[in-house]
Every structure is written in structure tokens, then in C-alpha cells.
Amino acid sequence: MYELFFRKFNEKVPLTHEEEEMIKTYLTPKKLRRKQYLLQEGDVCKSIAFVEKGALREYSIAENGNEQIIQFAIEGWTISDLYSFLTGEPATYNIDAVEDSELVLLSKSAHEELLRKLPKYETYLRLQVTGAYLALQKRLTSVNTLSPEERYANFTQLYPELVQRFPQHMIASHMGLTPETLSRARRKIKSK
Amino acid sequence: MYELFFRKFNEKVPLTHEEEEMIKTYLTPKKLRRKQYLLQEGDVCKSIAFVEKGALREYSIAENGNEQIIQFAIEGWTISDLYSFLTGEPATYNIDAVEDSELVLLSKSAHEELLRKLPKYETYLRLQVTGAYLALQKRLTSVNTLSPEERYANFTQLYPELVQRFPQHMIASHMGLTPETLSRARRKIKSK
């Protein structure tokens, strides 16, 4: 249990067996069915979720009803409405399962206690957030400088697994395009 | 000296007098003239810069020569090519001064020693990066969901100081618009 979680943790910050056991007491497993919500806009995000198995998405809904996907998560990734989690404000994002999924949850109180008790947890968090920040920065640059085709090509190269597992219209939404535009961009790429 | 730096640090993580003195030994002041580079694409980013006074910008240059501004920084903000700083790879961004500026620099070795010696520094960093991450997330959402007018209105509301101190064409670049489009968006807003 929690194998992948600790594998990823150890890649960033190596843990002793005792430390692993200690962390385990703070973790909660959770299974989610396809289409089931982990978090709904308006609720407070009460935990950080690590994906042991499955696939989820995080998205907001604009006034006109358009879904805007801001993040995907598959095995080994972490997902949460961090702002809501940290501040206790209502979430502005929704998170739901795109496939049946198995998660590892870390509640707010667990998070706070681990920060107090285990410096390695803070290091882990820092590295995690730093990585997410750098990835976002690249993404923003690509949105501002690349054409839809280039963006899609770039995305498939960076995240081939995601292209396999999420439907096209979600990937379009993630890239800020309409499904039609993405479909046409794909055709152009193929014809080369 | 370094007043603003420690004010901001203490807001996030309170320090004792001794700790402040200790940190001071790792800091280096630097003055920059308007238009002077702090970092040029291709060089390795050797420090994190805190702005005591002045205004800077961080940007990349696309093949076609277009400048794409990814960040501004004024008093109290921190600026750096974090990826280059952490990995030692050549920087993909340029940083230069838009006004004469006074900076506080933290070198890579200082950064690493502080991480080892002072847990509060790691906490400070974590909070700093987390804040930057959340801000970027909001920015990405606004790029994908708002019209140019809404985006500019949003920006002026969020960062009125920046609108005062940076020329329009830089703000346009920051928002991923051409100067012409921003000019027209401003006119539309005024006419309401």
C-alpha cells in the first residue's frame, strides 16, 4: 500500500523506514469511480491527493459554461486546489475522476503536523511546488508564443501518456483551444 | 541596509536578531542602471535577486525577435531564472532593469548553505514559491478565459503599481497581446 507514493517521495527526499511508517499514519486511501468528484467548486478543499492509480482532471467552469482544464493527474502525480487547501476559502476548481482511481489523501491537519514534525516533508513539498511552478511557467510561455499545432506537438512530446488516456476535447480545453481547432491541428500535423 | 528584504522575510517567517545577522553574511548588494542586464539568455543564472528599490523585467525572445515578458518585479519582489539557478543550465530568459535599481543577491552557494543551516530559510522559500505558483495559475486561467479588455482590467485592479511604472508595450507583452491591441482595449474600457 502507498508504494508509488513512497517511491516518488524517496526520489525527491530519501526516507528511513521509521519515517515512512510515521508518515503512513497520516495517510488515507480513497477510491474514486469514473466521473466521481473529488472536489466541487464552492466546497473547501480538505486534502492533497496523490494518484496511485487512475486519471483525474482539475477544471474551472466559466460563466458561459465552458470547462477550462487547468491540470491533469495520472499515476505518480499530485492534485489539489492548493489555494483552497491552504487558505480554507471555497474552491474555485472542480476535480473529478476520468478513470476509476485510487488515491492517497493527506488532510490539512496531517499536512500541518508533518510540517512541524518532519523537516523532510517540508523539503519534499518545496521541491514539489518548485517543479509545478517551473512547469507552469513553460506552459504559459508556450501558450503565448506557439501556434496551436506547435503547442499540440509540444504537448504530445512532453506528455505522451496523457494524450493516450484523456479524450481529445479535454486536451483541447487544457491547451485553451476548441475541440474543432485541435482536430484540425491534428490533421495538419498528420499530413506531414 | 537590506531593510525591505528582512521586512518581507519576517512577514513570512519571523527571525531572531541573530538569525538576521547570520543571513546578512550571505547577502550581496548590487546596483543596476536602467537598461542594464542582470541576466542574459545563455548565461547561467547565478543568483536570486530581491528588489530593494527599482523595477525590473524578465523576458524571453522568440525566433521572430518578439519579446515575451514573463515577469515584472518592483520593490519587495524577487526575480530570477529559477530553472537556470537550480539546474545550472544556461538561462532561457533575460532580466534587465527598467528603472535604476538596488538589489539584494543571494548566490547559489549561499542558497545551499542557508538551506542546510537554517530551516526557516527553507520555510521562507517554500512559501515564496507557493505564492508564485498560485499567482501563475491565476494568470494562466485569465489568459485562457478572459478577453483582452477583461484581462487588462483585471491586471490594473490586481497590480495598479505596475501599470504606473512599466510602459504600455511591456504590459501588453506580459499579457500576451500586441501594443496595438492593448491600446484599443484601453480605449474601449475608457469609453464606458
Added chain:
DNA sequence: CGGGCCTTTGACTGGTTTCAACTTCTGTGG
């Protein structure tokens, strides 16, 4: 005072969105 950069405005172009129809795929219930 002059030059150059910044901003604004206009006309035109091109690419993405929108709307709509059609096809394909998927999952569900009879």
C-alpha cells in the same frame, strides 16, 4: 531643439471560434 521611441489610429489579413451537420465510437439496457 531634434531624434527616436511610445502610443494611437486605420485598413487589411488570417486564423480561431462559432454554429451546424454528419460520422464514429462507446456504453447501456432490452
Added chain:
DNA sequence: CCACAGAAGTTGAAACCAGTCAAAGGCCCG
């Protein structure tokens, strides 16, 4: 196991909106 309904993806046509190119006016700095 097949049939069918709904979702997903593709394609076409038209509208729209930001980008591009060009020019003029304003302002700052040397």
C-alpha cells in the same frame, strides 16, 4: 448479443477578433 442513444470527433461555412503593416502625433531624453 444486438440496438440504440449519447458522447466524441471530424468537416464545412461564415463571423469575428486579434495580428500585422503603415502612418501620424506626442512625449521624453539627449
